[in-house]
Amino acid sequence: MSATILIIEDDALMRKSLASFCKKNAFAALLAENGRDGMSLFNQHSVDVVLLDMRLPDATGTELLAQIHKLDAEVAVIMMTAFPDLKSAVETIKNGAFDYVTKPFEVAELLQTIEKALQIRSLKSEVLRLKRTLPRQDFPNILGASAAIEQVRAMISKVGMAADTPVLIMGESGTGKELAANAIHSASERNNKPMVAINCSALPDHLLESELFGYEKGAFTGAAQRKLGLFELANDGTLFLDEISEMQLNMQPKLLRVLEGHPFKRLGGTKDIQVNVRIVAASNKRMDEMAKTGHFRHDLYYRLSTFVIELPPLRHRADDIQLFAEHFVAKSAKHMRKAVASISADALKVLQQYHWPGNVRELRNIIERAVILCDESVLTSEHLPGQLLPASRPPAASAADTDWSLADMEKRHILWVLEQVGGNKSAATRRLGIARSTFDEKLKKYGAS
Ligand SMILES: Nc1ncnc2c1ncn2[C@@H]1O[C@H](COP(=O)(O)OP(=O)(O)OP(=O)(O)O)[C@@H](O)[C@H]1O
Ligand SMILES: [Mg+2]
Known part of the structure; x- marks a missing residue:
């Protein structure tokens, strides 16, 4: 597809020679002899490059540049200037013009400038296209490979x-x-x-x-x-x-x-x-x-x-438990300046078998507590709270784990933890790693408050 060039130039001779320059180089040319016609052509067509004279009968190049960029901030505007205008041409570059050429200009120089502008324009639209199709970010703080x-x-x-x-x-x-x-x-x-x-x-x-x-x-x-x-x-x-x-x-x-x-x-x-x-x-x-x-x-x-x-419950992405555990061990150890560097295979197995009613937050809290307790470099199942260990698990629910209603299993677990801490609700909340309001609500739901 050939590029479209809008020429805004009041000098008839100059317009004519620019038109034939465009024809020779297979550009489509739109011609305007003043700012008003130029803007109306700009509005009606999709323009790739504007060749803009610094001095027009009804406007200055600087004014038109601002109007054009208001409509399309990406379009390349090349200012055409006679030597005495050079200073203001330089000024317009600061205001966002792509480049300027001084009259009388070399055809080769003009062509080069236009081609450079077109190249940048196509790169910009390619970047935009890629931005739209590729994921914008990979969210490094949302962990998990499942x-x-x-x-x-x-x-x-x-x-x-x-x-x-x-x-x-x-x-x-x-x-x-x-x-x-x-x-x-x-x-x-x-x-x-x-x-x-x-x-x-x-x-x-x-x-x-x-x-x-x-x-x-x-x-x-x-x-x-x-x-x-x-x-x-x-x-x-x-x-x-x-x-x-x-x-x-x-x-x-x-x-x-x-x-x-x-x-x-x-x-x-x-x-x-x-x-x-x-x-x-x-x-x-x-x-x-x-x-x-x-x-x-x-x-x-x-x-x-x-x-x-x-968001999937943690027990449905057991594959991610190791990754989370290692992440939280490293984070907590750094925070507490402890030398805990890894997690043993048996501790990992315990973590992977637990059903995590409080999900990632509960896992984070349990690891944090374990790192506090651990004085060696490897965190083991000894550092994990009793409720995680299979031997002291609450009795298995008879009904299947129904994710969302959670009802049977969650109820047993919550009541069991509450019993373990002698009915102390704050202690139970801490152990479960859930918010107190959530806890109270659940107790109410299960008729135990
Ligand atoms: N995929 C994850 N990667 C890293 N950290 C996570 C992830 N999911 C949860 N966490 C961490 O777990 C904790 C709880 O997360 P968050 O507060 O977003 O949960 P929530 O769903 O809003 O819980 P609630 O319903 O109780 O408000 C936070 O510390 C959070 O950073
Ligand atoms: Mg929340």
Whole structure:
């Protein structure tokens, strides 16, 4: 495909000779004798290079250069200048012109400059094309070589590029949902804008609303001054709604409206506020089931789940346990300045046979504790807590491990750990490596609180 060159030059003779130069070199030429015609041709055609005279009857080259780059920042503009204009031509280079040629110019010199510009343009578009097809990053902080986690990384990199699509991350506690949310933000074009996070379970309903939407001075008792909401703070960036499943039903339509592109008002405010925010939500509950049973609004679930990433539980990627264990040993040893350098085969076997209800977080905590206990260079099964050892395992659940409902096995395990620590809930939480709120919730669910 031949390149298209837009020539903006008021001197008729010069235009003519440039047109024949283009013809000779198999370039398509568009001719304009002033800035206004030049801009209109630029708007109507796909132009590769602009040859722009410094002095035109209706505009200066510098002004036109700025207008052109506003429309297409990548197009190469070559300034044509008479000798006395040289200084301003140099100035335009600083403003983004590709190069300049002085009149009268050598045809060979002009050709060379144009070819260089075309070459750079095609390299730039090649880079762009590659950027789009290749995964943008390989997320070095998301560890794991199992196929399941490879797929998670691929999904993150793909959705990172779809900069507006909401993402729902689902997975059990400790599987890396927050890590994934951060990776999505950094893989997206929004990565130079803020990422703001809020845990929807941590706040009562009315506080969540004022956190998200902000309020005006005097909106309610105690609203001493205007406060911007997280939607405004995250504008052009990402808003991470953690534990979205805990958002109250009456709050959900308000979120949906913003997700659908509607403006909102600060509490007590009258002004419509429009934001551009990508929502990444996370849940350790199966949101599809919640939507089915009416525990979460179906329309909001539908919108949030445009793109779902499911993080696999650790027990389903036993292949990764060694890699995680070694990583956490090295990290903890470095942090604590200890000489622990490796992990024995028997300890590894214990780790691989355990079912990890608290997933990667639990593994990290257990290794950290083991490194503290270990005074040798090799960490062995002696340094692992009793609950991991097969002999002191809770009785095996009769029902199969049903991943998500987890019910039977998880219940037995949690109650068993609680019993082991003499009913001390804080100790049990630490041992399980899960959040206290998660623990309390599970106890409640199993009727044991
Ligand atoms: N693939 C992974 N690679 C490295 N570290 C991981 C990975 N997955 C999880 N982790 C680590 O495990 C810990 C828990 O991860 P994170 O907080 O993202 O889990 P979560 O799914 O948000 O858990 P919760 O539901 O309890 O909030 C963090 O320290 C995190 O860095
Ligand atoms: Mg989390």
